[in-house]
Structure formats: C-alpha cells, structure tokens
Amino acid sequence: MTNLEARYDHVIIGGGVAADSAARAIRTAEPDATIAILSADPHSPVYRPALSKDLWTGEDPDPESQELHTAEETGATLFTSTLVTELLPHSHSVVTARGQLTHYKKALLATGSSARHVPDVHDDRVVCLRTVGDYRHLRGLAKDGARIVVVGGGYIGTEIAAALTRTGAQVTLAHAGQHLLEHMFPASITGHLEQTFSEHGITVVPGFRLLGIDTGDELVLHSGAAESLHADAAVLGLGAELNTNLAEHGGLDLDLGAVVVDPYLRTSAPDVYAAGDVALFDDPLLGLRHVEHVDHAQASGAAAGKNMAGAEEAYEYTPLFFSDLFDDGYEAVGRLDASMEMREVWNQDRIAAVVHYLEDGRVEGVLLWNTWDSVDRAREVIAASQNGQLTPEELDGQIAPG
Structure with a gap:
C-alpha cells in the first residue's frame, strides 16, 4: 500500500x-x-x-x-x-x-x-445497501427462491425491493406506513405503485414497525403489532x-x-x-x-x-433526484412532502403526471412522474412561484405531463 x-x-x-x-x-x-x-x-x-x-x-x-x-x-x-x-x-x-x-x-x-441499522443485530444475513461490498453480499444472498424481507417503504426500500425481483427471490416489502412512499407522493401514485409491486410478485406489508430481529436458523423480524415475518435474509432501508x-x-x-x-x-x-x-x-x-x-x-x-483550486464561484444550484420503479420513472426538484398541498396534472391516459407541492401558496417542489426533459422548466416554475410571479391557479399549464 x-x-x-x-x-x-x-x-x-x-x-x-x-x-x-x-x-x-x-x-x-x-x-x-x-x-x-x-x-x-x-x-x-x-x-x-x-x-x-x-x-x-x-x-x-x-x-x-x-x-x-x-x-x-x-x-x-x-x-x-x-x-x-x-x-x-x-x-x-x-x-x-x-x-x-x-x-x-x-x-x-x-x-x-x-445507513441506519437495528441496534445489537450482528448477522451477515441482515444487510444495508450502501457500498460495493454490500451489493456483492446481497447478490450472494438473493438466490432463486430465497425469502428476502426488505424493511422500509421509502426511496431506497422501494428501489431495492424492485431490484430483487430480478433475482428470482421471494420478496416481501414491510414498512411502517400505510402506503408506499406516502411521505412523498399523492394517493393516485402510491396506489398505482402498490398495484405494480403486487403484480411483480412483491408482498407488501404495511403498518410494520420493526422492533427487533431474531437470528436463529432463519431470521424472524418482529413488529410493534405483534406480527412476525420469517426470512432467509433481510435488507434494511431505514434511511x-x-x-x-x-x-x-x-x-x-x-x-x-x-x-x-x-x-x-x-x-x-x-x-x-x-x-x-x-x-x-x-x-x-x-x-x-x-x-x-x-x-x-x-x-x-x-x-x-x-x-x-482558487476559483470564487458561488454554488447556486437546485439539485434534482430521480428513480425508476419497474416501468415507471420520475425526476423531481425541491421538496416533495405529502403533507403539503399537492396539485396534480395528468395526461389523458393517466400514465404521466406533474405534481406541484405548495406551502403557503408557493411551490416548494415539483414531481415529474413519467415526464421527461422538464427539470429546468420545473426550476423555473419554482422560482416564479417563490417570487410571487405565478399563482397556484396558473400552475396547471406550465409543464405538460408526458
């Protein structure tokens, strides 16, 4: 070295x-x-x-x-x-x-x-996915027919559960909420995602608040509702x-x-x-x-x-984030918080949408659901709204979904 x-x-x-x-x-x-x-x-x-x-x-x-x-x-x-x-x-x-x-x-x-772990659980069948080593280890666990429980219905948990269906594993996605990604998305999208996950063979278990994991011959995951899930491996997507x-x-x-x-x-x-x-x-x-x-x-x-290296350039950038879940994909800018007012604009076949997230009448975030090449425009909409140049009633025609 x-x-x-x-x-x-x-x-x-x-x-x-x-x-x-x-x-x-x-x-x-x-x-x-x-x-x-x-x-x-x-x-x-x-x-x-x-x-x-x-x-x-x-x-x-x-x-x-x-x-x-x-x-x-x-x-x-x-x-x-x-x-x-x-x-x-x-x-x-x-x-x-x-x-x-x-x-x-x-x-x-x-x-x-x-990644957040469960305290006092040290078993190589319980993993998080943050590094190359984690990925390689999970690949080894995700054998055809293996029972894998993914814990967490947020950004990383949903991605991992979707990914694992490609391996032939039996995938269960357990999460503490009532709906997948409910902290970010409106009911129109969370309902669609739950149907999609089910169609791909994923068993979704809502209301599962993980309390502990027994590590015997098989893993047993316990929840606050006295419910238990049995698994050959568990993936933690707890933030x-x-x-x-x-x-x-x-x-x-x-x-x-x-x-x-x-x-x-x-x-x-x-x-x-x-x-x-x-x-x-x-x-x-x-x-x-x-x-x-x-x-x-x-x-x-x-x-x-x-x-x-000597420049004096201010960092003036509003970043985006993105994900793909089976045949659906999205890009987003700003804050996606489902506790805000959400104004949805769908295309005619209801495959693509633009969702504006408003707080005190101003746009804080934009979700581009199956809608592409619109990130820059989403930033412009946020800026105009924040500056008082765009009212909530004027949002619907700003970005065409799709």
Whole structure:
C-alpha cells in the first residue's frame, strides 16, 4: 500500500461521487496539484446509484462496470480502507485510524451518510445497501427462491425491493406506513405503485414497525403489532445518518444536523470545504437545506473542487433526484412532502403526471412522474412561484405531463 505523504495540496475525505467530482475539478483547474483521497471504503469510488438501479436491471451486474476511475483519470492518490479519525483545522492536518498524519493546504469533507441499522443485530444475513461490498453480499444472498424481507417503504426500500425481483427471490416489502412512499407522493401514485409491486410478485406489508430481529436458523423480524415475518435474509432501508463526527469534533459549525457552508462551500474552519450529503447550503430557490442525492453530490463536489483550486464561484444550484420503479420513472426538484398541498396534472391516459407541492401558496417542489426533459422548466416554475410571479391557479399549464 502507498504510504501517505507528509503533505498534500488537497486532501479529500470520502470516496464517493462528491469526492470524485472534486478531484476532477481540482485537476482541471490546477494540473500540478497533489491530491490525496482518503476513503474508508475498501473499494474504489463507484457511481453509487447503480447499486440499487442499473446493476440489477442492466446487462452487467459487475460493480466494476460502475467504477469512476478517479485516481487513474485525475492523478490523485487514492487511499482505500483509510478511515480519518481526526480533522485538525488549527494545524491543517488529518489523522487516520492507523495513526498516520498528513497536512493539507485545502481539505474537503465529502463523508456522505451511513445507513441506519437495528441496534445489537450482528448477522451477515441482515444487510444495508450502501457500498460495493454490500451489493456483492446481497447478490450472494438473493438466490432463486430465497425469502428476502426488505424493511422500509421509502426511496431506497422501494428501489431495492424492485431490484430483487430480478433475482428470482421471494420478496416481501414491510414498512411502517400505510402506503408506499406516502411521505412523498399523492394517493393516485402510491396506489398505482402498490398495484405494480403486487403484480411483480412483491408482498407488501404495511403498518410494520420493526422492533427487533431474531437470528436463529432463519431470521424472524418482529413488529410493534405483534406480527412476525420469517426470512432467509433481510435488507434494511431505514434511511441514513449524516457522517458529521469529523466536522463536529473538529469544531466546525453545524446546523440542522449538517455542516454549515458559505456560498463557496467553505466551512467555518479556514481552508476546509464540504460537499455532498453533509453540506448545509443555501439553495437559490429554497433556502438552507442539505440534500442526499447524487446530482447534488456531483454538482457540489465539482464546485468545491474549483474553489479549492482558487476559483470564487458561488454554488447556486437546485439539485434534482430521480428513480425508476419497474416501468415507471420520475425526476423531481425541491421538496416533495405529502403533507403539503399537492396539485396534480395528468395526461389523458393517466400514465404521466406533474405534481406541484405548495406551502403557503408557493411551490416548494415539483414531481415529474413519467415526464421527461422538464427539470429546468420545473426550476423555473419554482422560482416564479417563490417570487410571487405565478399563482397556484396558473400552475396547471406550465409543464405538460408526458
């Protein structure tokens, strides 16, 4: 293994899409800079959305097909299986779990998020899907006929359940709510999704609030309603927690559970930047927020890298997110919260829709359901509504569904 040098121009902490984008931006702007990428993951950076999407539905299930080739294409030195345990802004240095110390001129926190687990359950048949190792392990468990319970009816849980149907496994999707993705979508879409999942052989179990898992010869998952599910393997889609320990212990300012950054993605510590999931940034349309999706990771990573290399370019971007669930797909911008007022516009055959999410009469988010090439227009609608230039009554004709 290559040893850490005593000093680098740029140290990037994290091994995901934001780290990759930052390294590319630094190399373009500063060709002679030295760059170290310190990743706790034992694998090279990959395009992480593929772990629950393309690798299951495409022709190539090998995660190496999704490698970002960061080191080869940027000249950065990549250190995998390298956990950074201390960020020391006062001395412009970081310390790894092996006790290695290196100094930086500029550092980037791109530490992302970690999946939530069930406390005190340690069994290799209970998995989360966040890394290449997780994906490979789940592939091994998802044999033809295996009983697999996915816990969680949100973004990641629904994607994993849909993906697993490609393996021949018997898939059950258990979630605490009454309807799939009910926190984001109107009833017209959640009802359609439940029918689609059922048609693809998935058993959907609503109202299942996981309390614990027994790990005997088979797994037994217990809920608060005294209901139990038996399985050969379980996949937890219980959300994620931001990896902000380094920032917190390094004395950086945090708010809303994320790392506070200025318009240039600089943190409160000199020469330390943050990008991706952990950054609390000022969205030009929606104000302070942190976003846990790949589009933001790519865009903010690139912006941070440019600024680390000397640019002074404000990060003025409202990211999108997207998913595919069997034959349906969507893109979305802003906040999708089903507790808001939702105004739906459907096409004639009710296959495609545009849903506007309003709070106090202003659009906070737009869902483009089976509707494509409209993300930029959705941002324009949000901006016009936020500025008082578009009333709720004028929304229906702004974006054509389909």
